[in-house]
Amino acid sequence: MSTESSPESGGKSLFSLQRRERLMEELRAHGAITVRDIAAKLGVSELTIRRDVNMLADEGLVSRVHGGATLPSPLDRSTAGRTTSHSYSIGMVVPSLDYYWPQVISGARGEAEVQNLRIVVRGSAYDAADNRRQVQALLDTQNIDGLIVAPDMGGEHGKELLRWLNALPIPVILAERRAPLEIPAHKLEWVATDHAFGAGMAVRHLWQEGHRMIGCLTDSTSPTSPHVVRGWTQAMNALKIPLEKSIHEDSAKLDNGDRAKHFDRVLELCRASGTTAMLVHSDTQAVAFVQHCVDRGVDVPGSMAIVGYDDEVAYLAEPAISAVRPPKSYVGKVAVQLMAARLAEGRMRPVHRVDLNPELIVRESSVGAPRVVMEEAL
Incomplete structure (x- = not known):
């Protein structure tokens, strides 16, 4: 028996039709209805009434308004030219x-x-x-x-x-x-x-590449950065890398001149602490940091390995930057x-x-080079 001829499906179809007829009766009587009131009156959910209103509007029988419907208005062009009826x-x-x-x-x-x-x-x-x-x-x-x-x-x-x-x-x-x-x-x-998980993947990758001091450079104005910092902190603790000796710097709201001074300070801190790898959020910031390292004669990845976060533009850098890619x-x-x-x-x-979970995309900036102490590189 086909669905169309099924008594059960026919009963449901009739009920839906009767319900929409009741909606039209209410509209003709009052000129407008609210989803909440008509749902309570008919004893069905508000979602069911919204679906009915959408169907009637798609047929040009009512005009949808916030929270309900009115009788059609010549000013309503919401269904003009519509070729596809959407459920919601x-x-x-x-x-x-x-x-x-x-x-x-x-x-x-x-x-x-x-x-x-x-x-x-x-x-x-x-x-x-x-x-x-x-x-x-x-x-x-x-x-x-x-x-x-x-x-x-x-x-x-x-x-x-x-x-x-x-x-x-x-x-x-x-x-x-x-x-x-x-x-x-x-x-x-x-x-x-799970950005914290992604940051942890980056730290463990850098650890497996031989780095024992891994810093973190983030932007506190980003909603993502707190999760990145949390993941970096958890991974550092798990790997028993002392946080009190590790670098965590904020690069928020820096223009070009201030950014260069800021990056110089980060490199100085890396040199003093023996840090040879950095996790940088976002990857636009990672690109700028890689470029600054190149300008200062710091080899990437030989003296400084870098993993970015977001993977929007990381592949455009020279060398291409490893990055955590959110789905x-x-x-x-x-x-x-x-x-x-x-x-x-x-x-x-x-x-x-x-x-x-995000994934880690490994590129040139974090692998494949002998580790060189930064004092020697500079």
Whole structure:
């Protein structure tokens, strides 16, 4: 028996049709409905009503508005020229459209096509206030059913943003972010790279290459750097490398002149401590550090081995830089998979929080050269 002629499937289809007819009756009577009120009146989930509203809107029978629907308006052009009907619309807010995040967006869009979801992307900044503005714009104009966001979580503004996201009436998935323990964000789900694991891989790689003093150069303004530092610290402790004698420097907010002086100071500290390897986040910073070493006559990797983090441009350096590569495309892909499952299963589905491991891409900057004490090199 085919699905179309099955009595069971026919009953479900009739029920769905009757429910949408009730929606239209409410709209004709009142001119507008809210998802929350009509779900309570019909005794079904808000997600079910959103799906019904989306179907009716795709057929041109209603106009979607934030939180509900109205009778069609001649000013509504949201379905004009549409050739594909999507089951849900997902908003996505990321802090950059030109570094790291394009691959995350690409992964999300690819999976959205598989899941028959619509992705609406907005670029933001590393700023909690702007993150909230961009999310609010999606809520106000796009009638989204779920949200994937990479918010700035620093300071009180970041904490308040997380509380607000947690209280939204739609599912929220954090991308490359984890809510801190002090924020009771019990509804928020996330998918994030285990950057601490990646940093540990880099340290162990350098240890296996014969380095016994391994420093860390990071940017404290980046949300990734604290995890990199934590992984570096854990690996150093596991390898019994004394942290009190190791180099950990912050390269945040340095212009070209200050950066050169800063890198000179880092090299001086390396020379004094016998440090022969550095883990550098991000890899744009690693490229600049390699170039500075070359300018100062410090051979890479002979006198200084370097591993970058992010693997966006590390391969462009001379020599090419070994780098930890987060699975950026998969962060987007898994975020959409989590969202699709949440929308399909509703509140009965347990909250999911997923860590993905990065990989280490080994290139010339960290292997294949005899170790030379930096005093001799200089």
